Amino acid sequence: MNTDIHDFDVIKGDLLQVNTEILALFEKARTIPGMSKFPFDGWEKVGHSIEEQIHDDILRVAVVGAIKSGKSTFVNSLLGGDYLKRGAGVVTSIVTRIRKSSQLTASLDFKTWDDVNTDMQQAMILFPSLNWRPDGGGFDIRREEDRRELGKALDSVSVEKLISKETLDVNGVLLTSYLKGYGRVREMIGRSSELQKFEKSNFSRHKDFVGDDSLAVYLKDLELGIPGGEILGENIEIADCQGIDSLNPLHLAMIQDYLLRAHLIIYILSSRTGIRQADMRFLSIIRKMGLMENIFFVVNCDFNEHEDIDGLKAVVARIREEISVVKPGPKLFTFSTLFHLLDGLDDTITRRDRVRMEQWQNEKEFSDFSHSERARFLSTFFEKLTRDRFTLLLKNHVERVGIIAAGLHDWTEINNDILRKNTEGAKEVLTRIETAREKLNQQKSLIKNTLDGTSQKAKRELGRDVDRFLDVRYGDLAKDINGFVKKYTVDYSKNESDIEEMGFSTTLYMIFQDFKRALDRYMAETINPRLIEFIKKEEGKFRDLLDTTVNSYDALVRDVLQKHEETLKGLGISSRSYRAAEMHSVDMEGLKRRNALSAPPLVSTFRYTAKIRTEAIMRRGFYNVVKVLKKLMKKPIQNEQEGEIFALKDGVKRIKQETENSIAFHLKDYKENLKFQYLYKLVDSVSENLLETLLDRFNVFTTDMSEMAGLVDAEQSAKEKAVEILKSMEAGSREVLEDISRLRGEFES
Numbered sequence: 001m002n003t004d005i006h007d008f009d010v011i012k013g014d015l016l017q018v019n020t021e022i023l024a025l026f027e028k029a030r031t032i033p034g035m036s037k038f039p040f041d042g043w044e045k046v047g048h049s050i051e052e053q054i055h056d057d058i059l060r061v062a063v064v065g066a067i068k069s070g071k072s073t074f075v076n077s078l079l080g081g082d083y084l085k086r087g088a089g090v091v092t093s094i095v096t097r098i099r100k101s102s103q104l105t106a107s108l109d110f111k112t113w114d115d116v117n118t119d120m121q122q123a124m125i126l127f128p129s130l131n132w133r134p135d136g137g138g139f140d141i142r143r144e145e146d147r148r149e150l151g152k153a154l155d156s157v158s159v160e161k162l163i164s165k166e167t168l169d170v171n172g173v174l175l176t177s178y179l180k181g182y183g184r185v186r187e188m189i190g191r192s193s194e195l196q197k198f199e200k201s202n203f204s205r206h207k208d209f210v211g212d213d214s215l216a217v218y219l220k221d222l223e224l225g226i227p228g229g230e231i232l233g234e235n236i237e238i239a240d241c242q243g244i245d246s247l248n249p250l251h252l253a254m255i256q257d258y259l260l261r262a263h264l265i266i267y268i269l270s271s272r273t274g275i276r277q278a279d280m281r282f283l284s285i286i287r288k289m290g291l292m293e294n295i296f297f298v299v300n301c302d303f304n305e306h307e308d309i310d311g312l313k314a315v316v317a318r319i320r321e322e323i324s325v326v327k328p329g330p331k332l333f334t335f336s337t338l339f340h341l342l343d344g345l346d347d348t349i350t351r352r353d354r355v356r357m358e359q360w361q362n363e364k365e366f367s368d369f370s371h372s373e374r375a376r377f378l379s380t381f382f383e384k385l386t387r388d389r390f391t392l393l394l395k396n397h398v399e400r401v402g403i404i405a406a407g408l409h410d411w412t413e414i415n416n417d418i419l420r421k422n423t424e425g426a427k428e429v430l431t432r433i434e435t436a437r438e439k440l441n442q443q444k445s446l447i448k449n450t451l452d453g454t455s456q457k458a459k460r461e462l463g464r465d466v467d468r469f470l471d472v473r474y475g476d477l478a479k480d481i482n483g484f485v486k487k488y489t490v491d492y493s494k495n496e497s498d499i500e501e502m503g504f505s506t507t508l509y510m511i512f513q514d515f516k517r518a519l520d521r522y523m524a525e526t527i528n529p530r531l532i533e534f535i536k537k538e539e540g541k542f543r544d545l546l547d548t549t550v551n552s553y554d555a556l557v558r559d560v561l562q563k564h565e566e567t568l569k570g571l572g573i574s575s576r577s578y579r580a581a582e583m584h585s586v587d588m589e590g591l592k593r594r595n596a597l598s599a600p601p602l603v604s605t606f607r608y609t610a611k612i613r614t615e616a617i618m619r620r621g622f623y624n625v626v627k628v629l630k631k632l633m634k635k636p637i638q639n640e641q642e643g644e645i646f647a648l649k650d651g652v653k654r655i656k657q658e659t660e661n662s663i664a665f666h667l668k669d670y671k672e673n674l675k676f677q678y679l680y681k682l683v684d685s686v687s688e689n690l691l692e693t694l695l696d697r698f699n700v701f702t703t704d705m706s707e708m709a710g711l712v713d714a715e716q717s718a719k720e721k722a723v724e725i726l727k728s729m730e731a732g733s734r735e736v737l738e739d740i741s742r743l744r745g746e747f748e749s
């Protein structure tokens, strides 16, 4: 197969053309005299939906890697322009998705006020000096009083103090960012649509949003439409993901969610740092998620960092060796993303960059190497992408269109044969066909019923597995998470000085933050990959069941059709050119993509904190309790802290209890969503599709022939007109069949 980048677009165009021609043939059938009931409703619908799917279906390419490894620069160099913000913020971050579009467009999707408030409330759990809500009502950033109180609370605990505790307090920064950006986004959120677009010359204004934490924190999603240049093809989405060693495990989960829907991964490394621990951690997560099949590695090299080309090659060799541990025989390429980006920018480049550029250009050895490596990357990568787009996005449609065209062709032949007979003969044949048709319809419902039975069985089995795996008490995941919570230990020795310095509630808050961070990380790095592994296993189980089902049904359908054809032959209807095409296994991935079916987001596994009740941990009048405790203790208390440490331990116990409860609540939620929002829907849509495809082949024989009976009696001129139309339809469908067989050829090799 020739894998020119543009081949995909050409074949896609051809397929669309063929589909249009078939739709036109249906239109033609409408003009047959006396044809009041249209026999091709079903096929026509399929034709239209195929058209839609061919346009909308998309393959996703995820660009990932450690922080500041040059991901955004890489994507820009691929697109040939400085479209993405380079060196964006750290605290908030979203996956930036890029698609081809007729003009530059940045679509910013804002969180709703509900999202924002929920987000903030979660961050406020145990936040010191925030037990001020007398009515316990929810925080609402739109209320001035709430903003003022939060501002005061933030000031009073002094975020700097928290930051100075080495662990940058994510929540503090998050809350501060929300408050800071409120004035500027107030107008934009809450409009009927939360989507804000920056188009054409305004396009680059989106960078102000992405680059400013206090604005970016309000974003839910960002999609860029780029006219594309030579690289960005149709039906592709490229996603620039944030650096994975960010402080926030939630961001890792967001990337995991994208990776699950992605088809190809490009992993960017920096030659300056080589493989870091964060890389190894992330790569092993990718492996655990079962996503190592389609991964490309790009070592982003900085010419200035290496003595000479041999020095660089030595670094790359070491990187290759290290990657091989998790991915043997990695596809690895080494070039400077910034060099190629600047190289492609021409006049828009700054003076400083130009100087840098020219210096790099003069380093012949480096720049030659980089050029050849980039070329090698582009050809390998696009060959893979083009090939995959053929097989994943088009192949199934070609098959389906083929079945429809063959059916249509047969229909015209059958009717032609009937009309050619004398009136008596034709009527006789039509009656016999009608009887055969009824039999066929019975077989059809039989197939439908058994298939329904199969999908019920699948649901029962999958449901049972899910219930077991995600059981909140005895399930594997629950046991492990609770084990983690129980084993988590706090070193109280350093807390004495903390209490003295920051007060009791701030200290407890800090302990909670450390605990939450550790647990979140455990969820993202250990629990989520296992969850994915499980879901994949269940999908595989379903697929196996399907394969057996498809095979046996396919045999059944062929058998029935063959018998029917023999009946027709006995009636003097010429034998068919059409042979029921072999059924291919169900395109489950395609159905998932097109119906937007995906497992409940992993990001949601972090929502457990939403259920943690601050008041259950920080009881009202807590300090009084401490005093009571002090009094109750037999020996006189040595110092203030002793009692407070005791109270702290009590607080930690409560934190753990609350966490376990909320995790149980959350797992139950996830379990139900996994079944009802994903697996069962998947079973339904796959069975529906399977039935449709199986029955496509019956269609030609089960269309209502009563119209034809009318025609047989019609005047000679009407009959002649009908025959003429049928003839031209037959010729048209034959041509279409030839086109399709040529298209099929494109997929082979």
Ligand SMILES: Nc1nc2c(ncn2[C@@H]2O[C@H](COP(=O)(O)OP(=O)(O)OP(=O)(O)O)[C@@H](O)[C@H]2O)c(=O)[nH]1
Binding pocket: 066, 067, 068, 069, 070, 071, 072, 073, 074, 085, 086, 087, 088, 089, 241, 242, 243, 244, 300, 301, 302, 303, 336, 337, 338, 339
């Ligand atoms: N000197 C030098 N700078 C580079 C090179 N590659 C990228 N940069 C710069 O490094 C900065 C970070 O690069 P980005 O492309 O934003 O990195 P990133 O991986 O997208 O970063 P995050 O998204 O924040 O994780 C940008 O200002 C780039 O211009 C290089 O080879 N040499």
Ligand SMILES: [Mg+2]
Binding pocket: 071, 072, 073, 085, 086, 087, 088, 240, 241, 242, 243
């Ligand atoms: Mg970036």
